Amino acid sequence: MRLVRLGMSVTGNQADAEDAVQGAFSRIAGKPKLLARADAPWPYLIRAVRNESLRIIQKRRTTSLGEIDTQCEKDTAEFTVQREETAAHVQRILRTLPKAQYEVVILKHWEELTFSEIADVLGKSQNTVASRYRYAMEKLQRSLESVVHDSGKPKHQKSPRTTSQVVR
Numbered sequence: 001m002r003l004v005r006l007g008m009s010v011t012g013n014q015a016d017a018e019d020a021v022q023g024a025f026s027r028i029a030g031k032p033k034l035l036a037r038a039d040a041p042w043p044y045l046i047r048a049v050r051n052e053s054l055r056i057i058q059k060r061r062t063t064s065l066g067e068i069d070t071q072c073e074k075d076t077a078e079f080t081v082q083r084e085e086t087a088a089h090v091q092r093i094l095r096t097l098p099k100a101q102y103e104v105v106i107l108k109h110w111e112e113l114t115f116s117e118i119a120d121v122l123g124k125s126q127n128t129v130a131s132r133y134r135y136a137m138e139k140l141q142r143s144l145e146s147v148v149h150d151s152g153k154p155k156h157q158k159s160p161r162t163t164s165q166v167v168r
Contacts, residue, residue, distance in 0.1 A: 002111060003049045009106040010053035020056055024048035043117040046107070050121060093143040101136035104129055 003024075007017025028035050028048060038044035094102055107118045115133070119126040 003045070006046060006106065006111060007049055007053045009103070009110070010050060011056055016056045016060070017053065020049055020052040023052040023055070027052070040117065040120070043113060043120050046111060046113070046117075047121045050103075090144070093140060096143070097136050097139060101132045101139070104132045105136050105140070108133055 003021045004017045007020040008014055011017050035041055107113045115126050115129050119129045
């Protein structure tokens, strides 16, 4: 599921994301020693899925960001609605980020990779990844102030962790 979710963040839809995961596994099955020799197999696999997702986008020339499904546990109807509205709001805000920043946020929060692992996946320096993340978090925090404020928390109690929890 995590790999499909990653693929969805790149391709914009579940069908293409599933194709990307399948393609990555097919490529790895053709050369299993590459995965076996990888220092960190999970980031290697994530990079493979990302690369396949980018190939699919290039082939199909689709650039939309699509919806990421959210699943809610059994909660009160009011809480579920509020949670869905917040998730939709966060998705809209995430779509306004530049693609490079969006990818870093997805890899950091949903895939729980370190900056070093993200740098390996994206083929960028760790400093570049960290700065993209910082700029993205600043934009998200400014954009999410209304969500945090509307939920009854005064603005002065915000922290980067609050923003991270909302993004997740």
